[in-house]
Each structure stands twice: as structure tokens, then as C-alpha cells.
Amino acid sequence: MAESIAKSANAAFSLLKTLSNDQRTDALTKIHAALQAGKDDILKANKIDMENAEQAGLPSSLIKRLDLSNSGKFDSMLQGILDVARLEDPVGKVTLAKKLDEGLNLYRISAPIGVLLIIFESRPEVIANITALAIKSGNSAILKGGKESYQTFKIMSEIVSSTLQAQTAVPSDAIQLIQSRNEVGDLLLQDQYIDLVIPRGSNELVRNIKSNTKIPVMGHADGICSIYVDQDFDVAKATRIAVDSKTNYPAGCNAVEQLLIHKSIDDAKVQAVVGGLVDAGVTVHVTPEVKAKLGSLNQDYVVDVVDDSFDKEYLSFDISVKYVDSVEAAIEHINIHSSKHTDCIITENKDTADKFLKAIDSAGVYWNCSTRFADGFRYGFGTEVGISTNKIHARGPVGLEGLMSYQYQLKGDGHIVGEYVGGGGNKLYVHEDL
Amino acid sequence: MAESIAKSANAAFSLLKTLSNDQRTDALTKIHAALQAGKDDILKANKIDMENAEQAGLPSSLIKRLDLSNSGKFDSMLQGILDVARLEDPVGKVTLAKKLDEGLNLYRISAPIGVLLIIFESRPEVIANITALAIKSGNSAILKGGKESYQTFKIMSEIVSSTLQAQTAVPSDAIQLIQSRNEVGDLLLQDQYIDLVIPRGSNELVRNIKSNTKIPVMGHADGICSIYVDQDFDVAKATRIAVDSKTNYPAGCNAVEQLLIHKSIDDAKVQAVVGGLVDAGVTVHVTPEVKAKLGSLNQDYVVDVVDDSFDKEYLSFDISVKYVDSVEAAIEHINIHSSKHTDCIITENKDTADKFLKAIDSAGVYWNCSTRFADGFRYGFGTEVGISTNKIHARGPVGLEGLMSYQYQLKGDGHIVGEYVGGGGNKLYVHEDL
Incomplete structure (x- = not known):
């Protein structure tokens, strides 16, 4: 079954690859109209998913993510399809x-990758988003959603499929929506037909997929981001950046997890920065050296570091804090302990900043700004395929370009x-740019 | 042991990444001078390798590849280092x-990948080539050569290592040359420290590596290239292209392995093209339909196709030949049976050519020229890292850019x-190109 799904997606890709931008864009317009027309049915199915989730006692954060009726979410999902349709032909x-x-x-020409396998968890709007991105870029996509959104997924899948079949030049096998959880394992074995796996969801999901497939995976298994506060720094900037990086959305992979402070910074300034975090409700996990300098800080929010405090993604109102001897020591620590997602230096010294920016081996290297900026929308990529901590192909926030x-x-x-x-002959190559 | 090698290469990368182009280029100049000064010792070691290979009864083609004293090979190996040194800083x-x-x-800046593991077979000049490419691009490299070139490898490795240590800013752990065969398996497990594996050698080597590592592999496991001869074609061009593609270097991954012929082409023309191959000493593996049209062709060179004739890389003076009904049928056949390396159409009809070029999903799609052009040197990339049949990161012949x-x-x-x-706020992003 998994093999026939992958094989037919691959065959559909061969046709999809030959379609014009007009044909691909027209398919998006038709899908948009069909989903619009099916709005009531989709929201009805979505309501069943929500009720099932409530009955199953799933956490309210998950139920909220499921909800398509919430504050214009359905409309912005549909708008997203039109936004992608209007992008320049990649x-x-x-x-x-x-x-x-x-x-x-000789010409080098951008071309779609082939067959994408997208695995995501509860958010049903991913279906519309990825369908639009895949068709626009000429890639086939196999989508597998979480069981919590089964009903929503099922009806949207039927609408997309019948629309492609009846009204567009895009073969309906180009977008296949898989409902059974069992097939994922088998799909991950189809490296003959599937070219790239894109997991969108928890780090656990991504890590699990990475260890179960030979197909390249575009995603981040961890987001261990750091901020280094240099000796030549501005206290107010450091504080606001640290607080924003930690508290704006602690569950995000671009939230900061560790704070490195130059050891020569005087106690009052250390207390100001760490105090800012504590005031924002963050528990600071500190080394004994840092603890000794915290003075009258609220001890309810101060705990000692443990063995893995600097190799850990909290995803909560927690941060590990330590001293480093120099920018070089900060660089060494980060290159070993960070997950190469996004790391930041706070300094007013341009030379120190340049040294840091050049030496850190992460997808994002930041100077005096929040790590939370690491995001396709904020980078202006219009739409985000995901964030990659791979070092080949696409890195960091990935836009449509990452599917090419x-x-x-x-x-x-x-x-x-x-x-x-x-x-064997005598003629010479010219090798002139055209 | 493998872990400590990979870990130290990774630590060296952190330093190498911060060096200037002048520092990296200077290291290449120093290595060039040291290898030049060590020429006699290297050739002496090389002679021992050759004698050992002869005594072991290794094939003469392999012994020839080992030989550094052969027709200016040593000098052109050294010249290669200077050529890479002179390339623009990537x-x-x-x-x-x-x-x-x-x-x-926001700026996107080209940066080295990290730690490369290069596995190659007998050619000792790969050491100089890859050392130069890695240092120039700011990547660490772990090199593992074949046991046939052990002595040459050993002395070159000592010279490179001591030169880096004594005379350059490049840490000597940035280039590590591994002599024991046992360590390869363990190195392939070091995905925490190694970012890319580049196998240079037989397809068997590449296939074997691909099935034994989670690290991305840049290489081609197969080179099953096709030529489709369309109905609107020039017999002379078709014949010379088919003969060159097959016989110029049949062991190359860019040699053609199958010939698809439009069924409406008349017998005399089919005989001319197939006869051209036979005259060049090629055995044609034909379907019954093709066989029926071959007239008086030398039957010693005509055999029947078998089950896997169209899924096979001969790497010899053999080619499979069949009829197809249309360009669409040729496209379908190639997208299923080719290894997505390089495929060619012979036609005088631009529309048919465009259709083929757009529909074929291979790294190289050619019109009226030999598949043998699929090569970094011929493409003008100056130096070749390898040829990739991956669909992400680098594709086709890969130059220095593929290491970035x-x-x-x-x-x-x-x-x-x-x-x-x-x-959470109200400010809008500007998203203007700088």
C-alpha cells in the first residue's frame, strides 16, 4: 500500500513537472474555491474532531490548535492558498x-525536487498550506496528519482530490492525503520514490522520523539557542532581548535556552539582566559562580544547574545561565552545545560581534536582536515550509526555494x-558565460 | 578512535571557519611547496605501492591509476593545488x-558545510585535490584511501600534516588521513560530527556507503543514462553521439546504457545508427521488434534483451536497444528506468526537444550531444568534487560550490x-531588499 502510494505520487510528479505556471496556479484557485464552498461541511467535521479531543481529555493547547472556527483561522487558511498562487513561478x-x-x-534551471512526504500533527491548516506550496512548486506531496484532526482532514482531502480530478490539469495523485497512522513507517522506507521528508510538529516527531528513514529529512530535531552577553554591552538591550527570546513563545524552537555572561561584568548588571528574566517569570538555572552574584533576587526562581543543563531544550519558562571567560570561550561553548539553530551575541563592540558572527556554526547568527526572529514569515519569505538545522540543501527558515x-x-x-x-581530441572548451 | 577523529576534525573546523582567504590560500601554497620538495620520497613510496600491486596480481588498469610517475601526473597533481588556491574565495x-x-x-552568507568524510579508492592524487578543495572552502576533511595506495598515502599524509602544523594557520586536525580500513564503518556512524560523506570510486563503493550511514552522501550509486532517437532526426548526428556516449569511456558513469528509438523510423536509418555502434565494437542487446529490422548486421554483436536489460549499468561495450511509440513513451520509460544522471534526446524538432527537456527528471537533460559531457571539468567548474544523483543540495557535476x-x-x-x-505587537516588517 505505502509503495503504491509513493509510486503513484512519483508518476504524478512526472506529469506535474511538465505543467505551466498558469496550470499550476489555476489548480490553486480551483482548490481555494472548492474549500470555500465546503466551508460549512469542513467546520462541521472540525467540530467533531474538537468534541472527540475534548472527550479524550486532550490538553487545551492541542484542542486550540485543532480549531478551524477560531478567530478567522479558516479564512486566513484560504487566503494563504491565494497568497501562494500569486508568488512568482519558482x-x-x-x-x-x-x-x-x-x-x-549549458544552462542550470530551477526544477522541483520530486515527491515530498509531509508529516504533521494537529493543525489542519497545514493541509491547505502544503497543498498550495507543493502544487505551485511542481512537487508531488503525500500528507499525513495526526489522528486528532481525522474528520477535518478527511473532508478537506476529499475536496482537494475531487477538485484536482474534475477541474484541473494537476493529476490527483500529485496530492495524496493519508489517514492511517500505520502507513508512515512503510512510507519512510520508500526512498526509491520519495525524495524528501518534511516533518512539521514536535521535536520528538522529527527526531523519531530522522532515525527511521534513509530519505533526506528537512527539519530541526532540536532548538537549543544561546545568547552570549559580552562585556561591552548595553544592559537595557540585553535584558529586553533575553526576556523576549525566552518568554515571547517558550515552546518555539527559536526560544533561547541558555545565557552565557562574560565573567568581568559587574554584579549589578548581571542582576539587572537575570532579574529581568526572573521578573518575567523565568526560572534561572545557574552555576554556583552566577548564584554567588545574584544578591537579593527572588530565590523561588533560582535553581542550581545539573549535568545536562547546557544540552537541553526547556521549551518552558526556564533558562540555564553561566559565566564564560571570553568571547572565544562563548564561541567554543556554543559550537559544542547549541543545536546549530540560532545563537546571538549582545555587544556594542563591532569587532567582537564580527568575531562571533564568523565563528559560530549555526543556521542563524544574531547580533543584538531576539532569537525569536528566526522564522520564515519574519524573514520575509512569505510562507514557511519549515526550519532546517541540516547543513546541506536548505538551512534555517525555509521558504518556497527550499522545495526546489x-x-x-x-x-x-x-x-x-x-x-x-x-x-581524446584536440578541441578546447570555451567556457564563456552567456 | 573514529569518534575522536571526527570530534577533533569538528573542533578544527570551528577554527578553520574563522580564517581569512589569505590564510587558507597560504596553507595551500605551503602544502604545494612541501609536496614538491618531497617529490622523490613520494615517488619512491609510490613505486613500492606499484610493486606490491603487481605482486598481488591486481588488474593493470588499477595499477595504472596508482602510478604517480606516469606522464606528468605528479606535476599536474601539484598544479591542481595552485589552481584551487587561485579560485575566488567561496x-x-x-x-x-x-x-x-x-x-x-538580514544577510545570507555563504559558509562551509563543516566536516567532510571523503572515501576514495586507488588514485593517490585525490589526496592533493581534496585537501586543496577542503582548505580553500573552509571545511575539515577526513580522507580514507584504498589500501593499494597505502605507502603513497602515508608519506603524503605526513607531509601535509607536518606542513599544516609547522607553517600555517590551518589546524592540522582539519585534514586527517586515515589509513586503517576498519575505521570507515565507525566513521560512518559519527553523524554528530560529520556533515557530509563524499565517496569517490566505484558504484559498488558508493552503494555500500549509502546503505551504512545516516550522514548525507553526495555521490551517484548508478549511472544508467539513455539516448532517445526521435523520428525527426539526423542520422549522422545520432550515430556519432550514440557511439561517443557509449565508447568514449564505457566505465564512466556518464556512458550511455540504453538507446530508445522511435518506432516510425525506417529500417535503413535504424540499421545505420545501430550499425554504427556495432562497427565501434558495441554489442547491442535488442528487443525482438528491433532485431527484426537489423537486416545484415553482424550477428556476433547482436543479442536478445533479458529481464533487466533496461535497469542495468553495463559499464562495458554493451547497450540495450528498444522501440518506443512516441516521445511521451520515451519520457515515461526514462523517468522510470534511468538513474536520473543524464539523458539525451536526438531530434531536429525544437518542440519535441523542449517537451523532453521539461519532462525528464534527471540531473542532466541533453539535446543532440553526448552524455559524456556530464562532467565538472567539461562544464567549466574548474575542479570536480564528484557527480551527484541526489535531488537535494548539489546535483550533477559538483564544483567547489557543492562544498558550501x-x-x-x-x-x-x-x-x-x-x-x-x-x-504580540503592532509594528510591521519592512522586508525591503538592501
């Missing part, structure tokens, strides 16, 4: 053009290698 | 610059997410 862009010899020209690969087109007129140097 | 290129708001600017990733730098002045729309 397919067929020429990114290199080179004359190899008279009449022999490229191909080389070589156009000749009977040219053969045997006539050129290196292939 | 590190720190700004590929995106965007103002998010007043005083909050990027990082996002965000520079602010106390900016926090909480003040902006989406983060």
Missing part, C-alpha cells in the same frame, strides 16, 4: 548559462566528447 | 540582503519580536 529559472563551445550551451532543486540542460548540435581535450 | 559571499525594519538587517552551505546573519540594535505583528 520553476524554470535560469541560474547559470555557459557556452562550452560554439553551438554547445535544479537540472542542467545541455544543448548541442551533434557535439561529442571525443573531439575535445580530455576525451 | 566563503562569505552575500547571497541575500534584506532590511526587516529600521536597523534590523550558508548562514543567516541578523544584525539589530535591541530589536525584539514582541513589538511586531505576529509576536
Whole structure:
């Protein structure tokens, strides 16, 4: 079953790849209209999911994420489809053009990757988002949602599928929505047909997927972000940045988890920054050296570090705090302990900042601003496919570009290698940019 | 042992990443001079490897590849180091610059990937080539060569290592040369410290590595390339392209393995193309339909296809031949049976060519030229890291660019997410290109 799903998605990709931007965009418009027309049915199904979730005693945060009727969520989900439809065509862009010899020209052309497997948890709006992104970029997508959104998922899936089939040039196998949880494991084995897995959900989900597939995975298994407060720093900036990075949305992968403070900073300033966090309700996990300098800080919010305090993603109102001897020591600590997501330096000294920016090996390296900016929407990518801590292909917040690969087109007129140097002949390559 | 190698390579990367282009380039110059000075010792060691290989009865093609004394090979190996040294600095290129708001600017900067594990077979010149590419691009590299080149490898490794240590800013752990075969398996497990594996050698080597690691692998496990001869074609071009693609270097991954012929082409023309291959000493593996049209062709070179004839990489003077009904049928066949390396159409009809170029999902899609052009040197990339049939990161022939990733730098002045729309505040992002 998993194999036939993957195989048919791959066959559909072969056709989808040849469609024009107009054909792909038209399909999005049709899907938008069909989902709009089905609004009542979708919200009815969504209500059943919510009731089931309540009866099952699922946490209210999860139920809230399920809810499509909430404050214009349905409309903004539909608007998202039109936003993607209006994006510039990402397919067929020429990114290199080179004359190899008279009449022999090489072009590098942006092209879709192939078949994407998207695995997500409760948010049903991901269906619309990913369907739009995949079709726009010419990729096939297999979508697997969480069981909590089963009813919503089912009806949206039927609408998307029947619309593609009846009204568009996009083959309906290009977007397949999988409802059974059992198939995920088998799908992860289809590396012959699936080119990229994109998990959207908890870190646990991502980590689990990464250890169960040979297919490349685009996602972050951890978001252990750090802030280093240098000796030449502004107390007010440091405090507001630390508080925002920690408390704006602590469950986000771009929330800060550890604070490194230059050891020469005087106690009053350390107390101001750490106190700012405590005042915002953050529990600070501190080393003995830091603890000794905290003076009259509310001890209810001060605990001692333990063994793994600097290798841990709290995702809560908690942060680990330690001293470092220098910017070099901060860099060394971060390159070892961070998850290479986003790390920040607070300093007024440009040379120190440059040293930090150059040495830190993370997707995002920040100077005097909140780690929470690490996000596709904030970066202006319009729409976000996910955030990647991989070091190949796409890194950091990933927009539509992350769903694209490229191909080389070589156009000749009977040219053969045997006539050129290196292939047995004497002709030389020209290698001129076109 | 493997863990400590990988860990120290990773630590060295942290330092290497901060070095200037001058420092990296200077290290290449010093290595060049040291290898030049060690020429006699290296050739002496190389001679021992050759004698051992001869005594062990290894094939002469392998012994030839081992030989560094052969026709200026040593000098061109050394010249290669200087060529790489002279390339433009690939590190720190700004590929995106965007103002998010007043005083909050985002930059995307090219950056090295991290730690590369390069596994290669007999050619000792790969040591010089990869050492140069890695240092120039700011990546650490762990190199593992074949046991046939043990002595050459050992002395070159000592020279590189002592030169880095005594004369350069590049930490000597940035280039580590591993001599024991046993460690490869363990190194492939070090996904915490190694970012990319690049196997250079036989397809068997690559396939074996791909099934034994979670680290991304850049390489091609197969090179099943096809040529489709369309009905509107030029017999002379088709013949010379087919013969060159098959016979110029049949062991190459870019050699053609199958020929698809439009069924409406008349017998005389089919005989001309297939006869051209036979005249060049190629055995044609044909379907019954093709066989019926071959007339008086030398039957010694004609055999029947078997079950896997169209899923097979011959790497020899053999090719599978069949009829297809249309360009669409050719496209379908190729998208299923090719290894997505390089596929070619022979046609004088631009519309048919465009259809083929757009529909084929391979790294290289060619029109009227030999598949053998799929090569970094021929593409003008100066130096080749390898050829990739992956669909993410680098695809096709890979130059220095394939060893690069990027990082996002965000520079602010106390900016926090909480003040902006989406983060709890009212400020709007500007998102202007800088």
C-alpha cells in the first residue's frame, strides 16, 4: 500500500513537472474555491474532531490548535492558498548559462525536487498550506496528519482530490492525503520514490522520523539557542532581548535556552539582566559562580544547574545561565552545545560581534536582536515550509526555494566528447558565460 | 578512535571557519611547496605501492591509476593545488540582503558545510585535490584511501600534516588521513560530527556507503543514462553521439546504457545508427521488434534483451536497444528506468526537444550531444568534487560550490519580536531588499 502510494505520487510528479505556471496556479484557485464552498461541511467535521479531543481529555493547547472556527483561522487558511498562487513561478529559472563551445550551451534551471512526504500533527491548516506550496512548486506531496484532526482532514482531502480530478490539469495523485497512522513507517522506507521528508510538529516527531528513514529529512530535531552577553554591552538591550527570546513563545524552537555572561561584568548588571528574566517569570538555572552574584533576587526562581543543563531544550519558562571567560570561550561553548539553530551575541563592540558572527556554526547568527526572529514569515519569505538545522540543501527558515532543486540542460548540435581535450581530441572548451 | 577523529576534525573546523582567504590560500601554497620538495620520497613510496600491486596480481588498469610517475601526473597533481588556491574565495559571499525594519538587517552568507568524510579508492592524487578543495572552502576533511595506495598515502599524509602544523594557520586536525580500513564503518556512524560523506570510486563503493550511514552522501550509486532517437532526426548526428556516449569511456558513469528509438523510423536509418555502434565494437542487446529490422548486421554483436536489460549499468561495450511509440513513451520509460544522471534526446524538432527537456527528471537533460559531457571539468567548474544523483543540495557535476552551505546573519540594535505583528505587537516588517 505505502509503495503504491509513493509510486503513484512519483508518476504524478512526472506529469506535474511538465505543467505551466498558469496550470499550476489555476489548480490553486480551483482548490481555494472548492474549500470555500465546503466551508460549512469542513467546520462541521472540525467540530467533531474538537468534541472527540475534548472527550479524550486532550490538553487545551492541542484542542486550540485543532480549531478551524477560531478567530478567522479558516479564512486566513484560504487566503494563504491565494497568497501562494500569486508568488512568482519558482520553476524554470535560469541560474547559470555557459557556452562550452560554439553551438554547445549549458544552462542550470530551477526544477522541483520530486515527491515530498509531509508529516504533521494537529493543525489542519497545514493541509491547505502544503497543498498550495507543493502544487505551485511542481512537487508531488503525500500528507499525513495526526489522528486528532481525522474528520477535518478527511473532508478537506476529499475536496482537494475531487477538485484536482474534475477541474484541473494537476493529476490527483500529485496530492495524496493519508489517514492511517500505520502507513508512515512503510512510507519512510520508500526512498526509491520519495525524495524528501518534511516533518512539521514536535521535536520528538522529527527526531523519531530522522532515525527511521534513509530519505533526506528537512527539519530541526532540536532548538537549543544561546545568547552570549559580552562585556561591552548595553544592559537595557540585553535584558529586553533575553526576556523576549525566552518568554515571547517558550515552546518555539527559536526560544533561547541558555545565557552565557562574560565573567568581568559587574554584579549589578548581571542582576539587572537575570532579574529581568526572573521578573518575567523565568526560572534561572545557574552555576554556583552566577548564584554567588545574584544578591537579593527572588530565590523561588533560582535553581542550581545539573549535568545536562547546557544540552537541553526547556521549551518552558526556564533558562540555564553561566559565566564564560571570553568571547572565544562563548564561541567554543556554543559550537559544542547549541543545536546549530540560532545563537546571538549582545555587544556594542563591532569587532567582537564580527568575531562571533564568523565563528559560530549555526543556521542563524544574531547580533543584538531576539532569537525569536528566526522564522520564515519574519524573514520575509512569505510562507514557511519549515526550519532546517541540516547543513546541506536548505538551512534555517525555509521558504518556497527550499522545495526546489535544479537540472542542467545541455544543448548541442551533434557535439561529442571525443573531439575535445580530455576525451581524446584536440578541441578546447570555451567556457564563456552567456 | 573514529569518534575522536571526527570530534577533533569538528573542533578544527570551528577554527578553520574563522580564517581569512589569505590564510587558507597560504596553507595551500605551503602544502604545494612541501609536496614538491618531497617529490622523490613520494615517488619512491609510490613505486613500492606499484610493486606490491603487481605482486598481488591486481588488474593493470588499477595499477595504472596508482602510478604517480606516469606522464606528468605528479606535476599536474601539484598544479591542481595552485589552481584551487587561485579560485575566488567561496566563503562569505552575500547571497541575500534584506532590511526587516529600521536597523534590523538580514544577510545570507555563504559558509562551509563543516566536516567532510571523503572515501576514495586507488588514485593517490585525490589526496592533493581534496585537501586543496577542503582548505580553500573552509571545511575539515577526513580522507580514507584504498589500501593499494597505502605507502603513497602515508608519506603524503605526513607531509601535509607536518606542513599544516609547522607553517600555517590551518589546524592540522582539519585534514586527517586515515589509513586503517576498519575505521570507515565507525566513521560512518559519527553523524554528530560529520556533515557530509563524499565517496569517490566505484558504484559498488558508493552503494555500500549509502546503505551504512545516516550522514548525507553526495555521490551517484548508478549511472544508467539513455539516448532517445526521435523520428525527426539526423542520422549522422545520432550515430556519432550514440557511439561517443557509449565508447568514449564505457566505465564512466556518464556512458550511455540504453538507446530508445522511435518506432516510425525506417529500417535503413535504424540499421545505420545501430550499425554504427556495432562497427565501434558495441554489442547491442535488442528487443525482438528491433532485431527484426537489423537486416545484415553482424550477428556476433547482436543479442536478445533479458529481464533487466533496461535497469542495468553495463559499464562495458554493451547497450540495450528498444522501440518506443512516441516521445511521451520515451519520457515515461526514462523517468522510470534511468538513474536520473543524464539523458539525451536526438531530434531536429525544437518542440519535441523542449517537451523532453521539461519532462525528464534527471540531473542532466541533453539535446543532440553526448552524455559524456556530464562532467565538472567539461562544464567549466574548474575542479570536480564528484557527480551527484541526489535531488537535494548539489546535483550533477559538483564544483567547489557543492562544498558550501550558508548562514543567516541578523544584525539589530535591541530589536525584539514582541513589538511586531505576529509576536504580540503592532509594528510591521519592512522586508525591503538592501
